[in-house]
Amino acid sequence: MKSHYYCSQCLTKQVIRTCELATEKRELREEAVIECMKFLGSFNLKETPSYFGSQIQKIIKEITGNSDPYRIYKERSTEFAEKMIEKLSIDSIEKALRAALTANSIDYGGDKIIEYKETFEEMMKAEIAVNESEKLFKEIEKAEKIVYFFDNAGEAVFDKKFIDFFEAEVIAVGKRSPMFNDITVSELKKMGFENVMDCGDNTGVLRIDKKLEKELKAADVIISKGQANFESLPELWNGVYYLFKVKCRPMSEYLSIPIGSDMVIKI
Amino acid sequence: MKSHYYCSQCLTKQVIRTCELATEKRELREEAVIECMKFLGSFNLKETPSYFGSQIQKIIKEITGNSDPYRIYKERSTEFAEKMIEKLSIDSIEKALRAALTANSIDYGGDKIIEYKETFEEMMKAEIAVNESEKLFKEIEKAEKIVYFFDNAGEAVFDKKFIDFFEAEVIAVGKRSPMFNDITVSELKKMGFENVMDCGDNTGVLRIDKKLEKELKAADVIISKGQANFESLPELWNGVYYLFKVKCRPMSEYLSIPIGSDMVIKI
Structure with a gap:
């Protein structure tokens, strides 16, 4: 299933939730959110929601150094x-x-x-x-x-x-x-x-x-x-x-x- | 007040809500959401939340042709x-x-x-x-x-x-x-x-x-x-x-x- 325009809202929620689970450090959360938003600038309806979701996870894990936020x-x-x-x-x-x-x-x-x-x-x-x-x-x-x-x-x-x-x-x-x-x-x-x-x-x-x-x-x-x-x-x-x-x-x-x-x- | 990392979530919600208020046409909603997400790729903590909010409004009004979605x-x-x-x-x-x-x-x-x-x-x-x-x-x-x-x-x-x-x-x-x-x-x-x-x-x-x-x-x-x-x-x-x-x-x-x-x- 390709992404729906509504997925953009859910993906941004996932960004915040995952960043907050991944680290207590404000600066790292900020950096990770900004990088995720940069990536979500490429949001489109051709890819699956999972594609965007997984890329977000990758960015947050890299920046926060937490390989398993959940x-x-x-x-x-x-x-x-x-x-x-x-x-x-x-x-x-x-x-x-x-x-x-x-x-x-x-x-x-x-x-x-x-x-x-x-x-x-x-x-x-x-x-x-x-x-x-x-x-x-x-x-x-x-x-x-x-x-x-x-x-x-x-x-x-x-x-x-x-x-x-x-x-x-x-x-x-x-x-x-x-x-x-x-x-x-x-x-x-x-x-x-x-x-x-x-x-x-x-x-x-x-x-x-x-x-x-x-x-x-x-x-x-x-x-x-x-x-x-x-x-x-x-x-x-x-x-x-x-x-x-x-x-x-x-x-x-x-x-x-x-x-x-x-x-x-x-x- | 400058933006908080959490504002990204609220802004994306605003995008969806405003697009859905602005038009019933699915293609226009999709186009407007994608353009707004492109813009939100520039999200940062130096600008006020109102700056991002107002730019979103501008994009949606232009694409949907609705000058007063609310x-x-x-x-x-x-x-x-x-x-x-x-x-x-x-x-x-x-x-x-x-x-x-x-x-x-x-x-x-x-x-x-x-x-x-x-x-x-x-x-x-x-x-x-x-x-x-x-x-x-x-x-x-x-x-x-x-x-x-x-x-x-x-x-x-x-x-x-x-x-x-x-x-x-x-x-x-x-x-x-x-x-x-x-x-x-x-x-x-x-x-x-x-x-x-x-x-x-x-x-x-x-x-x-x-x-x-x-x-x-x-x-x-x-x-x-x-x-x-x-x-x-x-x-x-x-x-x-x-x-x-x-x-x-x-x-x-x-x-x-x-x-x-x-x-x-x-x-």
Whole structure:
């Protein structure tokens, strides 16, 4: 998905938020904001929002010397997710999928910081707006190999629970290095995943190298979490199940679906 | 006051809001946003926020062909103010000042759109954080000539009520042409002010021409409404009473006063 004119507002918010997370030093924040604004002078509607977002991250990391500004948030999200998952009795793949979708709200990358502590269980009751999950469950059941593109830390705790219901071999795909609050390959390994691959990080375009391409070709099912992956992945690969919450106005307009809607869709 | 790094976020919000008010045509909105972002590539901390804000307005007006994007909001604000003032029995200069300060909330220029319909009377009860109004009242009482810098439309209805308590000759100062929701000289004339002067418009710096300078020198009291005037006017003129509500984080940090605080201060 190409950028919407509205993305300029969200990107500038990301600049401020990331700079403030990255450093306490006023001069470094100022320098990073000014450099990011210079870069956003090149804002256009041909590139994906992720391209601009990732370039901003790169600039801020370089200037502030902080390679992982969202580290604290990621840790907090993971703690929250671990506590929350204890409270829920997830005893079926259906419930696990529902929880993993709800957990897509634990996000700090977009226009709003969403972390519905008290209402997580309420949110799980919401109807999935576009729901191809029955088809997905059937494919999962028959599959021997599944590739799973992860999204954010915290949320990944719920993804893991969902994956626990798979009998197939699972290839877990994360970011090579820190990018917003996205989970990285090393964090996926720490979570216990054995087959882990990366899909790039700071180029703003998901990168599918030969090794990952081979796995995608061999996979019976490909699952991708999160809106940002949905923005880029369809241009690179067909037949992917996207599980995400519609989080911003441009995406809402693009899909003609209200913000907050949960999606399980194969493209 | 020079720009704060945080102003970049507020300015980008202003871009989107103004473009959407200026035109329904998607292509024009897109063109205007891209041009504004190009301009904001020059964002720095040496210029005032008003400089950037006014340049944005200029770009959007040129591209969309709409010379007054905030016209509808201004009309709505004025209607609201006229209804509200009917409900309040403003029978003293003290109450009139309090109402004029509260009316500074009727604003669409900054980070948030503030229009507290139900709570206007509640807001009038709030203590003025920095309050030199007693000194101001004494000066008004003795004055023969008062220069009054107006801020937004709508709010101006309350300023007029406040001015009704002055016995001095009043010079009403507004913007030469539309600028956000600021009141213009022609609108001040329509409101019944006879001595009206302008302080510029789209240069981003208040402009004090020879004629206005003469009046300022001759004035016994100078009153300036609104945060934006407070950002620029102290560099041009001394001994001005500023009446405004602290509306954003940079100003709050600059003054070490919470957002939402009411100020009556002579500088």
